[in-house]
Amino acid sequence: MVNNWLNKIPSWLFPHRCVLCNAAGQSTLDLCIHCQRDLPWLDSTCQRCGWPIESSQSYRQCGRCLNQTLAYDRAISLLEYRWPIDQMVIELKFQKNRAHARVLATLMAEFLPHHYDNQSLPQLITSVPMHPQRLWERGFNQADLIAKRIAGLLGIPYAPNLARRTRYSKPQTGLNAQQRAANIAGCFECDLPNCESIAIVDDVLTTGSTTHELSKQFRKTGVEQIHIWTLARTL
Ligand SMILES: [Zn+2]
Numbered sequence: 001m002v003n004n005w006l007n008k009i010p011s012w013l014f015p016h017r018c019v020l021c022n023a024a025g026q027s028t029l030d031l032c033i034h035c036q037r038d039l040p041w042l043d044s045t046c047q048r049c050g051w052p053i054e055s056s057q058s059y060r061q062c063g064r065c066l067n068q069t070l071a072y073d074r075a076i077s078l079l080e081y082r083w084p085i086d087q088m089v090i091e092l093k094f095q096k097n098r099a100h101a102r103v104l105a106t107l108m109a110e111f112l113p114h115h116y117d118n119q120s121l122p123q124l125i126t127s128v129p130m131h132p133q134r135l136w137e138r139g140f141n142q143a144d145l146i147a148k149r150i151a152g153l154l155g156i157p158y159a160p161n162l163a164r165r166t167r168y169s170k171p172q173t174g175l176n177a178q179q180r181a182a183n184i185a186g187c188f189e190c191d192l193p194n195c196e197s198i199a200i201v202d203d204v205l206t207t208g209s210t211t212h213e214l215s216k217q218f219r220k221t222g223v224e225q226i227h228i229w230t231l232a233r234t235l
Protein backbone atom coordinates (compact mmCIF):
# COMPACT_ATOMS: atom_id res chain seq x y z
CA MET A 1 0.00 0.00 0.00
CA VAL A 2 1.48 3.33 -1.06
CA ASN A 3 1.39 5.62 1.92
CA ASN A 4 3.45 8.68 2.75
CA TRP A 5 3.03 12.25 3.88
CA LEU A 6 2.80 13.55 0.29
CA ASN A 7 -0.49 11.68 -0.02
CA LYS A 8 -1.91 13.80 2.75
CA ILE A 9 -1.37 17.14 0.97
CA PRO A 10 -4.74 18.14 -0.51
CA SER A 11 -4.57 17.79 -4.28
CA TRP A 12 -6.36 21.15 -4.73
CA LEU A 13 -3.38 22.81 -3.04
CA PHE A 14 -0.73 21.34 -5.37
CA PRO A 15 -2.61 19.62 -8.20
CA HIS A 16 -0.58 16.83 -9.75
CA ARG A 17 0.37 17.42 -13.41
CA CYS A 18 1.53 14.68 -15.75
CA VAL A 19 5.32 14.95 -16.28
CA LEU A 20 4.86 13.59 -19.81
CA CYS A 21 1.88 15.48 -21.25
CA ASN A 22 1.07 18.13 -18.60
CA ALA A 23 -2.56 16.98 -18.32
CA ALA A 24 -4.04 16.54 -14.85
CA GLY A 25 -2.15 13.87 -12.94
CA GLN A 26 -3.55 11.27 -10.56
CA SER A 27 -4.32 11.95 -6.90
CA THR A 28 -0.85 10.90 -5.70
CA LEU A 29 1.15 10.87 -8.92
CA ASP A 30 2.50 13.40 -11.45
CA LEU A 31 1.45 11.12 -14.28
CA CYS A 32 -1.92 10.91 -16.03
CA ILE A 33 -3.71 7.60 -16.32
CA HIS A 34 -3.38 7.61 -20.14
CA CYS A 35 0.40 8.10 -20.12
CA GLN A 36 0.69 5.48 -17.38
CA ARG A 37 -1.26 3.01 -19.49
CA ASP A 38 0.90 3.75 -22.55
CA LEU A 39 4.21 3.04 -20.79
CA PRO A 40 6.12 0.01 -22.16
CA TRP A 41 5.06 -2.37 -19.36
CA LEU A 42 6.58 -5.84 -19.16
CA ASP A 43 3.47 -7.82 -18.37
CA SER A 44 4.61 -11.41 -18.36
CA THR A 45 8.16 -12.13 -17.23
CA CYS A 46 10.45 -14.95 -16.10
CA GLN A 47 10.20 -15.35 -12.32
CA ARG A 48 13.94 -15.76 -12.06
CA CYS A 49 15.58 -13.23 -14.39
CA GLY A 50 12.70 -10.95 -15.40
CA TRP A 51 13.02 -11.60 -19.14
CA PRO A 52 9.67 -11.37 -21.02
CA ILE A 53 7.92 -14.68 -21.64
CA GLU A 54 4.66 -15.63 -23.35
CA SER A 55 1.73 -14.98 -21.04
CA SER A 56 0.31 -18.40 -21.98
CA GLN A 57 3.48 -20.16 -20.77
CA SER A 58 2.62 -22.19 -17.69
CA TYR A 59 6.25 -22.74 -16.62
CA ARG A 60 7.27 -19.31 -15.35
CA GLN A 61 10.99 -19.49 -16.15
CA CYS A 62 12.57 -18.58 -19.47
CA GLY A 63 14.85 -20.73 -21.62
CA ARG A 64 17.80 -18.43 -20.89
CA CYS A 65 17.65 -19.39 -17.21
CA LEU A 66 18.43 -23.02 -18.09
CA ASN A 67 21.88 -21.91 -19.21
CA GLN A 68 22.77 -18.98 -16.99
CA THR A 69 24.08 -18.85 -13.46
CA LEU A 70 22.85 -15.77 -11.65
CA ALA A 71 24.22 -14.60 -8.33
CA TYR A 72 20.80 -13.21 -7.41
CA ASP A 73 17.56 -15.10 -6.82
CA ARG A 74 15.16 -12.84 -8.68
CA ALA A 75 15.31 -9.83 -10.98
CA ILE A 76 12.16 -7.81 -11.50
CA SER A 77 11.87 -4.94 -13.97
CA LEU A 78 8.57 -3.20 -14.53
CA LEU A 79 9.17 -1.67 -17.93
CA GLU A 80 11.14 -1.99 -21.12
CA TYR A 81 13.89 0.60 -21.39
CA ARG A 82 12.60 2.62 -24.33
CA TRP A 83 10.70 5.85 -24.90
CA PRO A 84 9.51 7.58 -22.76
CA ILE A 85 11.27 5.75 -19.91
CA ASP A 86 14.74 6.20 -21.45
CA GLN A 87 14.14 9.95 -21.70
CA MET A 88 12.89 10.15 -18.11
CA VAL A 89 15.90 8.22 -16.79
CA ILE A 90 18.32 10.43 -18.77
CA GLU A 91 16.64 13.59 -17.43
CA LEU A 92 16.78 12.17 -13.91
CA LYS A 93 20.47 11.21 -14.21
CA PHE A 94 21.87 14.23 -15.97
CA GLN A 95 19.45 17.02 -15.04
CA LYS A 96 18.52 15.70 -11.59
CA ASN A 97 14.83 15.81 -12.47
CA ARG A 98 13.37 14.98 -9.06
CA ALA A 99 9.79 14.91 -10.38
CA HIS A 100 10.80 11.96 -12.54
CA ALA A 101 12.39 10.22 -9.55
CA ARG A 102 9.12 10.63 -7.62
CA VAL A 103 7.02 9.23 -10.46
CA LEU A 104 9.34 6.30 -11.20
CA ALA A 105 9.73 5.33 -7.54
CA THR A 106 5.98 5.58 -6.94
CA LEU A 107 5.31 3.26 -9.89
CA MET A 108 7.88 0.80 -8.56
CA ALA A 109 6.43 0.85 -5.04
CA GLU A 110 2.96 0.31 -6.40
CA PHE A 111 3.63 -2.41 -8.97
CA LEU A 112 6.66 -4.39 -7.72
CA PRO A 113 4.67 -6.05 -4.90
CA HIS A 114 2.31 -7.50 -7.54
CA HIS A 115 5.16 -9.85 -8.52
CA TYR A 116 5.15 -11.43 -5.07
CA ASP A 117 1.63 -12.88 -4.90
CA ASN A 118 1.48 -14.26 -1.37
CA GLN A 119 5.23 -14.27 -0.79
CA SER A 120 6.88 -11.80 1.58
CA LEU A 121 8.72 -8.80 0.23
CA PRO A 122 12.46 -8.53 1.03
CA GLN A 123 13.21 -7.34 4.56
CA LEU A 124 15.71 -4.64 3.61
CA ILE A 125 16.28 -2.35 0.63
CA THR A 126 19.61 -1.06 -0.59
CA SER A 127 20.80 0.48 -3.86
CA VAL A 128 23.67 0.00 -6.30
CA PRO A 129 26.41 2.28 -4.95
CA MET A 130 28.32 4.84 -6.97
CA HIS A 131 32.06 5.38 -6.66
CA PRO A 132 32.75 8.51 -4.52
CA GLN A 133 34.45 10.20 -7.50
CA ARG A 134 31.40 9.63 -9.74
CA LEU A 135 29.13 10.75 -6.91
CA TRP A 136 31.17 13.93 -6.57
CA GLU A 137 30.97 14.56 -10.33
CA ARG A 138 27.21 13.98 -10.57
CA GLY A 139 26.21 15.20 -7.13
CA PHE A 140 23.75 12.39 -6.41
CA ASN A 141 23.08 8.71 -7.04
CA GLN A 142 19.80 8.22 -8.91
CA ALA A 143 19.49 4.63 -7.64
CA ASP A 144 19.72 5.92 -4.07
CA LEU A 145 17.10 8.58 -4.76
CA ILE A 146 14.64 6.01 -6.15
CA ALA A 147 15.40 3.32 -3.55
CA LYS A 148 14.95 5.65 -0.59
CA ARG A 149 11.53 6.66 -1.83
CA ILE A 150 10.41 3.09 -2.57
CA ALA A 151 11.49 2.01 0.91
CA GLY A 152 9.50 4.87 2.46
CA LEU A 153 6.40 4.05 0.43
CA LEU A 154 6.56 0.33 1.18
CA GLY A 155 7.56 0.76 4.82
CA ILE A 156 10.69 -1.38 4.39
CA PRO A 157 13.97 -0.27 6.08
CA TYR A 158 16.49 1.29 3.70
CA ALA A 159 20.25 0.74 4.11
CA PRO A 160 21.94 3.14 1.67
CA ASN A 161 25.56 2.47 2.58
CA LEU A 162 25.57 -1.29 2.85
CA ALA A 163 27.75 -1.70 -0.25
CA ARG A 164 30.65 0.34 -1.59
CA ARG A 165 32.66 0.57 -4.79
CA THR A 166 36.26 -0.25 -4.00
CA ARG A 167 37.67 0.97 -7.29
CA TYR A 168 36.71 3.40 -10.01
CA SER A 169 35.44 1.76 -13.19
CA LYS A 170 34.72 3.49 -16.45
CA PRO A 171 31.02 3.86 -17.40
CA GLN A 172 29.44 0.65 -18.74
CA THR A 173 27.84 2.51 -21.66
CA GLY A 174 29.08 1.29 -25.03
CA LEU A 175 30.64 -1.92 -23.68
CA ASN A 176 29.44 -5.39 -24.67
CA ALA A 177 28.41 -8.01 -22.08
CA GLN A 178 31.91 -9.49 -21.71
CA GLN A 179 33.55 -6.08 -21.42
CA ARG A 180 30.96 -5.00 -18.86
CA ALA A 181 31.60 -8.05 -16.70
CA ALA A 182 35.38 -7.47 -16.83
CA ASN A 183 34.99 -3.74 -16.17
CA ILE A 184 32.94 -4.28 -13.02
CA ALA A 185 34.73 -7.38 -11.61
CA GLY A 186 35.96 -6.94 -8.04
CA CYS A 187 34.46 -3.46 -7.79
CA PHE A 188 32.30 -3.95 -4.70
CA GLU A 189 32.53 -4.78 -1.05
CA CYS A 190 29.62 -4.92 1.34
CA ASP A 191 28.72 -5.21 4.99
CA LEU A 192 26.71 -7.99 6.54
CA PRO A 193 23.01 -7.15 6.20
CA ASN A 194 21.20 -8.10 9.38
CA CYS A 195 18.40 -9.90 7.54
CA GLU A 196 17.61 -12.94 5.43
CA SER A 197 16.38 -11.19 2.29
CA ILE A 198 17.40 -8.01 0.52
CA ALA A 199 16.28 -6.01 -2.52
CA ILE A 200 18.94 -4.15 -4.49
CA VAL A 201 17.46 -1.21 -6.41
CA ASP A 202 18.84 0.25 -9.63
CA ASP A 203 17.30 2.33 -12.39
CA VAL A 204 18.03 0.16 -15.45
CA LEU A 205 19.14 -3.45 -15.93
CA THR A 206 21.22 -3.88 -19.09
CA THR A 207 23.30 -7.07 -19.17
CA GLY A 208 22.96 -7.53 -15.41
CA SER A 209 26.75 -7.64 -14.90
CA THR A 210 26.75 -4.91 -12.23
CA THR A 211 23.95 -6.46 -10.18
CA HIS A 212 25.48 -9.94 -10.65
CA GLU A 213 28.84 -8.73 -9.31
CA LEU A 214 27.24 -6.90 -6.37
CA SER A 215 25.05 -9.92 -5.58
CA LYS A 216 28.16 -12.14 -5.49
CA GLN A 217 29.50 -9.99 -2.66
CA PHE A 218 26.18 -10.01 -0.78
CA ARG A 219 26.01 -13.79 -1.21
CA LYS A 220 29.33 -14.08 0.64
CA THR A 221 27.72 -12.39 3.67
CA GLY A 222 25.24 -15.26 3.89
CA VAL A 223 22.07 -13.34 3.01
CA GLU A 224 19.63 -15.97 1.73
CA GLN A 225 17.47 -14.14 -0.80
CA ILE A 226 18.80 -11.42 -3.11
CA HIS A 227 16.28 -9.68 -5.34
CA ILE A 228 17.09 -7.06 -7.97
CA TRP A 229 14.48 -4.36 -8.45
CA THR A 230 14.91 -2.15 -11.49
CA LEU A 231 12.52 0.26 -13.05
CA ALA A 232 13.36 -0.86 -16.58
CA ARG A 233 15.49 -3.27 -18.55
CA THR A 234 16.91 -3.30 -22.05
CA LEU A 235 15.73 -6.13 -24.30
ZN1 LIG B 1 0.05 12.30 -19.45
Ligand SMILES: [Zn+2]
Binding pocket: 046, 047, 048, 049, 050, 051, 061, 062, 063, 064, 065
Ligand atom coordinates in the same frame (compact mmCIF):
# COMPACT_ATOMS: atom_id res chain seq x y z
ZN1 LIG C 1 14.84 -16.23 -16.96
